[in-house]
Amino acid sequence: MEILDCLGKRCPLPVIELAKVLKIKPIGFQITLLSDDPASAPDLIAWARMTGNNAKVIDATSFEITKLSD
Amino acid sequence: MALPHIFEVAWPDPSKLGVDSKSAALLLNEARETFAGHLGVRSDEITFLGEANIGFQLGISGLMSGKNRLVYSNIDRMEVFAVAKEHQSEQLQVSSTGQIAYENLTSEDVVALQLCNRETGTIQSARPANCAGIFVDATASGTRIALPENWSTALWDSTSWAGPGGLGVFALSKRANWSNPLPHLDNRINPGPTSLPLIVASALAIDSWVADEKNLAAKISAINSDIRSFIMANIPDADIAPGGADHLISASFLYVNAEQLVTALADKGFAVDSGSACNATNMQPSHVLAAIGLLTQGNIRLTIHHATTFEEIKGFLQTLAQTVLELRA
Numbered sequence: 318m319e320i321l322d323c324l325g326k327r328c329p330l331p332v333i334e335l336a337k338v339l340k341i342k343p344i345g346f347q348i349t350l351l352s353d354d355p356a357s358a359p360d361l362i363a364w365a366r367m368t369g370n371n372a373k374v375i376d377a378t379s380f381e382i383t384k385l386s387d
Numbered sequence: 388m389a390l391p392h393i394f395e396v397a398w399p400d401p402s403k404l405g406v407d408s409k410s411a412a413l414l415l416n417e418a419r420e421t422f423a424g425h426l427g428v429r430s431d432e433i434t435f436l437g438e439a440n441i442g443f444q445l446g447i448s449g450l451m452s453g454k455n456r457l458v459y460s461n462i463d464r465m466e467v468f469a470v471a472k473e474h475q476s477e478q479l480q481v482s483s484t485g486q487i488a489y490e491n492l493t494s495e496d497v498v499a500l501q502l503c504n505r506e507t508g509t510i511q512s513a514r515p516a517n518c519a520g521i522f523v524d525a526t527a528s529g530t531r532i533a534l535p536e537n538w539s540t541a542l543w544d545s546t547s548w549a550g551p552g553g554l555g556v557f558a559l560s561k562r563a564n565w566s567n568p569l570p571h572l573d574n575r576i577n578p579g580p581t582s583l584p585l586i587v588a589s590a591l592a593i594d595s596w597v598a599d600e601k602n603l604a605a606k607i608s609a610i611n612s613d614i615r616s617f618i619m620a621n622i623p624d625a626d627i628a629p630g631g632a633d634h635l636i637s638a639s640f641l642y643v644n645a646e647q648l649v650t651a652l653a654d655k656g657f658a659v660d661s662g663s664a665c666n667a668t669n670m671q672p673s674h675v676l677a678a679i680g681l682l683t684q685g686n687i688r689l690t691i692h693h694a695t696t697f698e699e700i701k702g703f704l705q706t707l708a709q710t711v712l713e714l715r716a
Binding site: 327328329332333336354355356358359360362363364366367368 | 685
C-alpha cells in the first residue's frame with residue numbers, strides 16, 4: 318500500500334495533502350497516512366464522514382484511508 | 388448606576404461595623420436578592436467567587452466523600468477534568484449530538500451536569516436522578532436554563548449575562564450533603580474577599596440582561612438560523628455543530644487553517660474564537676469537538692450578543708465566505 322508521510326506537519330496540512338493525492342486516484346484506492354498531529358485522528362474521521370470516504374485508525378500515528386467517493 | 392460610581396460607594400468591607408460598611412452590606416444584600424430571583428435559588432444559598440473557576444472544585448469536591456464516584460462527561464470543561472483526577476470517577480461519552488445517557492447511576496454517584504456547552508451551544512436534555520448529588524455547571528447557560536429541582540451545587544459566570552468578568556456566582560443547596568474542600572477555619576465557603584463593586588455591577592447587568600433577553604431572544608434565534616442557512620448554502624465542506632443554545636454557533640471548514648481564518652476575520656473587524664489546535668496554547672484540538680465527532684480544523688466559535696444586528700451578520704457572512712475561499716486557494 319502507498320504511504321503518505323505527513324509526520325511533523327500540523328493541521329490542516331495532512332488532510333489537505335491527503336485530498337490532493339486522492340483527487341487523481343480511482344474509487345477503491347487505499348493509502349496509509351502517517352501523521353503525529355493531535356488533530357489528525359478526530360479530523361480524518363470527520364473528513365471521511367463529510368466527504369463520503371473511509372478513514373480507519375490503525376494506531377496513534379497511522380491511518381488507513383480508502384477512497385469511496387469523487 | 389455607572390461603574391465608577393459603584394466603586395465610590397462600594398469600597399468598605401460589608402462585614403465590618405460603621406456607617407459606610409453598613410451601607411456596603413445593604414448593597415451586598417440587595418445584589419444577593421437580585422441574583423436569587425434570576426437564578427432560582429435562595430439568597431442565603433449564594434456565595435460570590437472572585438475567581439469563578441474555583442467553583443468547580445468547591446461544587447464537585449465538596450459533594451465527594453470517600454465512598455462517592457464522580458460521573459461526568461467528555462464535553463465537560465477542563466476544570467471538571469482536573470477535579471475528576473482527584474477522585475474515583477467515570478467519564479461518560481456523549482452521542483454524535485452531544486447528548487448524555489445516564490444509565491446505571493447509583494445512590495453513591497455524584498454527577499457533574501453541564502446545562503449548556505460554551506463551545507458548541509449543546510444543551511443537555513437528560514437529567515440525572517437517584518444519585519448522591521448534582522453539581523450544575525451553568526457557566527454558559529446563565530439564566531437561560533433553569534436548575535434541575537434536585538441540584539446540590541451550582542456555578543454561574545457573570546459574563547454569561549454580560550456582567551463584568553472575574554466574578555462567579557456559586558450556590559449551595561440547603562439540602563446538599565456538602566463539606567468544604569478548601570482549607571478553612573469557620574463556615575465561610577471561600578476565603579474571599581470578593582470585589583463588592585463587581586458584585587453590584589453584575590447584579591445591575593443581570594437585571595437589564597434578563598429584561599432585554601425577553602425582547603431579543605427571537606432576534607437572536609433568527610440570526611442563528613440565518614448564519615446556519617447561509618453557511619450550508621454558500622460554503623462547501625463546512626461542519627456545523629448541531630443546534631442548541633441560540634446565541635452560540637460552532638462551525639468548522641475543511642482544508643482551512645483556523646489561525647489564518649481568525650486573524651483574517653480580526654483584520655476585517657470580526658472577533659471570533661476557535662477550538663482548533665493551531666489556535667490553542669497547548670496546540671491540542673478542542674476536546675469538545677473531538678468528543679462529538681466534529682471537525683476540529685478551520686473551526687470558529689461565534690457568540691451572538693444582544694446588540695448584534697442583522698446588518699452586521701450579513702457583512703460578517705460575506706467576509707467569512709470570501710475568506711474561506713481565499714484560504715483554500
